[in-house]
Amino acid sequence: MYSIGAMSKATGVKVPTIRYYEDIGLLRAPGRNAGNQRRYDPHGMQALGFIKHARDLGFALDDIRALMQLNGDLGTDCVEADRIAASQLLNVQARIARLQQLAAELARISHLCDGGNGGQCRVLTALGDHSQCTGAHD
Amino acid sequence: MYSIGAMSKATGVKVPTIRYYEDIGLLRAPGRNAGNQRRYDPHGMQALGFIKHARDLGFALDDIRALMQLNGDLGTDCVEADRIAASQLLNVQARIARLQQLAAELARISHLCDGGNGGQCRVLTALGDHSQCTGAHD
DNA sequence: GTAATTGCTCTAGTCCCTAGAGGTTCAAGA
């Protein structure tokens, strides 16, 4: 039986966040000891680890909820789980592509600074004027 | 003189968002016409364009506030503006690196699905077990 | 036995908007 603090240390999820997950019904409420403190069993620990890992991979809490439900069902629906994972992969790839455009634009803008203060800062000018952009960043 | 709707169309910032920017003091409150509706001048338009562009580049509103203040000062502080832009570039690059690790991990997990339902779904297993991960994604 | 740590609940705040209610003003056509 683990206290909430032990769970937090073991998984890397902060204590208030664990309580939050319980509040929104993502993590089942565990039993309590005589002093009304949460006491988790290994199943609870595994569930929290699953959530943490999926969060680290960028899944939304609603996705995780769906994945956990699949996990709970007998005859686990592999096709659906794979669909969610694949969609998340696409999502992440799209975000990467977009960020790469932004990085290119920022690098360009950043290099405009000549260190001097001769009137107008070209970094600021570039930020104000989208038409100076080389790529279509948005 | 532009109405708020004209500003929205010209810059791509939604009407409630423009009012929000005014609320938080990012965009100066414009004058009003006889019927209490906002009327913007070209300066206001330019300011909103600046905000939009900077937001598209991923700057936080607080950064934008700082940049606009620099822009307003005489003897515009190019060094400070460049510092903010460079820091934002680092930020974006770090996010890209992290997302690329996630994408690799997700691609690996996604390929575990063999389409069958032979007991346990390996996608779900992989999500639950961080130790299966190839790279240190977090 | 006492002090420090950990735990409890509850409320409110973060960021950046978005949605909706309920009302007023404007612009264009008949």
Next chain:
DNA sequence: TCTTGAACCTCTAGGGACTAGAGCAATTAC
């Protein structure tokens, strides 16, 4: 000129995923 429909106004609340803090109770270590 009148009417209609779009655009505008203020205000409040919600969203996602937490985070922070107050004020108190329980546990743990010495």
